[in-house]
Amino acid sequence: MKYLIIGASSGLGQELAKKFAQNNHDLVIVSRDSRDLNAIKTDLEIKHKVKIDILDFDFSSIDEINSTLFSEQNLLTDLDGVLFPIGMMFDKDNLSLNANDIKKLISANFISIVHTIQKLKKNFIGKKNPCIIGFGSVSGFVGREINTTYAAAKRALESYFESMAFDKDVQKINIQFYILGYLETNLSFGKDLKMPKASVKKLSDIVYKNKNIKFKKTYYPRYWMLVYLIIKLIPFSILRKLNIN
Amino acid sequence: MIKKHTEEKNLTSFDRSFSSNIFFSEPDKYKLLEEVSHSSDKIINLGTNLSYSPLGFFKNSLSINIKNFNRILKFDKIKKTITVEAGLTLIELLNFTLKHNLWIPQIPGYPTISIGGAIAVNAHGKSCAVHGTIRNSIKNIFLFHKIHGWLNLSENENKEIFDLSIGGLGLTGTIVSVTFNLTNIESTNFITQKKKVNSIKESKKFILEDSKDLAYIYTWNRADNLKSFGKGLVYKNVSDKTSNVFKNFKKIKNKFRPFVFPLWNRYTLNIINSLYLKINQLSKTEQRDNFLNVIFPFYGRESYFNFFGKKGFIESQLLIHEKNFDSFIDEFKSLFKKYEPTITLLSLKNMSGKQKFLRFEDDKICLTFDYINNKKNMIFMSKIDSLYPKYEILPSIIKDSRISKETFRDSYKKEFIQFKDKLISFDKKRVYQSEISNRLEI
Numbered sequence: 001m002k003y004l005i006i007g008a009s010s011g012l013g014q015e016l017a018k019k020f021a022q023n024n025h026d027l028v029i030v031s032r033d034s035r036d037l038n039a040i041k042t043d044l045e046i047k048h049k050v051k052i053d054i055l056d057f058d059f060s061s062i063d064e065i066n067s068t069l070f071s072e073q074n075l076l077t078d079l080d081g082v083l084f085p086i087g088m089m090f091d092k093d094n095l096s097l098n099a100n101d102i103k104k105l106i107s108a109n110f111i112s113i114v115h116t117i118q119k120l121k122k123n124f125i126g127k128k129n130p131c132i133i134g135f136g137s138v139s140g141f142v143g144r145e146i147n148t149t150y151a152a153a154k155r156a157l158e159s160y161f162e163s164m165a166f167d168k169d170v171q172k173i174n175i176q177f178y179i180l181g182y183l184e185t186n187l188s189f190g191k192d193l194k195m196p197k198a199s200v201k202k203l204s205d206i207v208y209k210n211k212n213i214k215f216k217k218t219y220y221p222r223y224w225m226l227v228y229l230i231i232k233l234i235p236f237s238i239l240r241k242l243n244i245n
Numbered sequence: 246m247i248k249k250h251t252e253e254k255n256l257t258s259f260d261r262s263f264s265s266n267i268f269f270s271e272p273d274k275y276k277l278l279e280e281v282s283h284s285s286d287k288i289i290n291l292g293t294n295l296s297y298s299p300l301g302f303f304k305n306s307l308s309i310n311i312k313n314f315n316r317i318l319k320f321d322k323i324k325k326t327i328t329v330e331a332g333l334t335l336i337e338l339l340n341f342t343l344k345h346n347l348w349i350p351q352i353p354g355y356p357t358i359s360i361g362g363a364i365a366v367n368a369h370g371k372s373c374a375v376h377g378t379i380r381n382s383i384k385n386i387f388l389f390h391k392i393h394g395w396l397n398l399s400e401n402e403n404k405e406i407f408d409l410s411i412g413g414l415g416l417t418g419t420i421v422s423v424t425f426n427l428t429n430i431e432s433t434n435f436i437t438q439k440k441k442v443n444s445i446k447e448s449k450k451f452i453l454e455d456s457k458d459l460a461y462i463y464t465w466n467r468a469d470n471l472k473s474f475g476k477g478l479v480y481k482n483v484s485d486k487t488s489n490v491f492k493n494f495k496k497i498k499n500k501f502r503p504f505v506f507p508l509w510n511r512y513t514l515n516i517i518n519s520l521y522l523k524i525n526q527l528s529k530t531e532q533r534d535n536f537l538n539v540i541f542p543f544y545g546r547e548s549y550f551n552f553f554g555k556k557g558f559i560e561s562q563l564l565i566h567e568k569n570f571d572s573f574i575d576e577f578k579s580l581f582k583k584y585e586p587t588i589t590l591l592s593l594k595n596m597s598g599k600q601k602f603l604r605f606e607d608d609k610i611c612l613t614f615d616y617i618n619n620k621k622n623m624i625f626m627s628k629i630d631s632l633y634p635k636y637e638i639l640p641s642i643i644k645d646s647r648i649s650k651e652t653f654r655d656s657y658k659k660e661f662i663q664f665k666d667k668l669i670s671f672d673k674k675r676v677y678q679s680e681i682s683n684r685l686e687i
Contacts, residue, residue, distance in 0.1 A: 190270075
């Protein structure tokens with residue numbers, strides 16, 4: 001079986017690549033820097049005797065997706081699933097972010113994912129257990145002062161994955177969506193966070209185990225579900241005063 | 246200093262003699278390694294921070310840990326070469342190569358030491374009499390330097406920097422990957438033989454005679470009191486060719502957590518060492534031993550270090566020529582009588598190689614002493630330091646964190662000058678500096 005992993009050069013993406021390769025799955029891995037991709041490719045091919053193809057391009061650009069990913073149709077024809085452990089963030093992502101950067105963030109975290117899913121869906125027809133796996137963020141729970149556009153894009157993505165559950169065409173595909181809290185990755189390194197960081201290795205084990213479930217939307221770590229419920233119960237006017245961001 | 250992808254923390258050397266507040270980064274991408282390196286004026290490379298002396302940090306500098314660069318980049322079983330990233334640990338490397346009956350024999354004493362760290366200190370293992378130091382297994386190094394960028398280093402390319410980087414304490418840049426020439430290993434099981442000895446000089450005789458044809462021969466000697474000084478055991482590890490079933494080693498974590506109060510003192514040492522010697526004398530003189538026990542003697546015996554407590558210890562490792570050995574030991578014992586130091590461990594092994602630059606390597610006997618970190622021992626050690634020129638002794642600056650600039654210079658002489666001159670000509674700004682390099686003015 002073969003899977004496409006978008007954003008596989010580090011953190012959760014790399015850990016997922018390891019997990020799928022350990023289970024003898026071939027992979028197509030995508031990221032911007034071929035140096036990281038080549039290192040992952042050789043490591044996994046040598047250790048697990050699987051075939052890893054790499055594609056290096058900027059996933060925030062629809063043009064690059066079309067000219068690179070979808071020009072390599074031979075890599076995509078026998079795909080059994082696609083995973084999107086991708087998250088683009090900018091330091092200055094607040095209410096004053098310029099239009100170009102907003103466009104880039106919305107593209108990488110939402111539009112490019114949606115575009116890729118729409119174009120890939122046909123590849124999954126007739127497959128035994130195809131899957132599309134997306135990753136949201138707890139930052140999308142409520143509006144915020146920092147990572148404003150990122151959070152908005154992640155909330156939009158969550159809604160899109162929920163919509164796929166209602167779509168008749170997609171109903172034969174296993175859809176999973178993970179709303180992620182803080183993870184032990186470089187995105188959270190050195191940051192003073194209010195909650196503990198969770199293991200990406202454990203998450204990759206869970207994602208792999210769940211890949212054949214029809215539809216699943218879950219929180220990781222699970223206690224974020226409780227946080228979500230509490231936030232939803234608190235009136236917005238109080239949340240504003242608490243300024244939980 | 247750009248704070249992105251860095252955190253502030255306090256690091257302590259393994260022997261617990263130095264602590265500093267530093268900036269710390271763990272890049273996980275090639276581009277991020279470049280970015281964090283460019284964000285700081287002063288940088289040093291940190292492996293798993295198991296160096297006895299503070300080689301991996303410097304006050305207010307950026308310590309880069311490349312533990313996320315831990316992948317196998319190339320493996321050629323026929324040519325017996327492997328290219329790995331430098332954040333890979335020894336145990337991870339061995340878990341792969343031993344499956345193919347291959348390894349590098351110059352393995353330092355703890356499984357979680359990183360490949361990059363082992364190269365930066367030109368590490369050696371128990372078999373250094375036959376296999377020398379890790380330098381002998383290195384074919385190629387891929388290095389990142391903040392000013393010079395990415396460099397391929399080998400005997401044929403940037404030879405001078407290649408030479409400076411092996412045992413160069415991480416001062417030439419960040420070692421990102423390395424190609425090793427691998428060696429066949431007949432078996433991952435050993436037979437350990439032990440023999441009782443009554444003196445250091447007797448121990449020396451055994452290690453010099455037997456290391457001609459035996460890879461693994463080393464001693465454990467008492468040094469906790471003058472009366473028993475030198476009594477101990479000579480160990481020989483012989484490959485057990487009757488069985489060679491290799492099973493992957495489990496993931497290993499560091500278990501170094503020093504006790505609040507030290508448990509080592511003159512009395513506990515006397516009891517423990519007497520018991521240890523007695524038990525070993527009563528047990529079989531030959532027994533089967535596993536790979537981890539033989540190659541990583543302190544793995545599973547971390548309590549030895551934890552018993553030193555929060556104040557830690559000082560390890561002194563010395564290279565001395567055979568001809569000067571007996572006279573040095575006589576003078577050592579006479580100073581011992583006068584100053585009564587508390588020494589927890591004394592060990593001997595033979596070493597082969599050629600001393601160059603800052604490398605702890607030569608065709609000499611390697612003597613190791615562990616001291617409790619206290620004032621009395623410091624005075625004793627300074628007296629021993631003064632004997633180095635007389636007996637042409639080379640002390641290890643990787644092990645002994647207390648060594649003075651003067652002692653270091655008197656011992657390393659022109660090799661130090663040459664290293665420093667070449668390093669400055671390569672990197673005029675001296676970007677990569679550690680606590681040790683700063684104190685010794687390297």
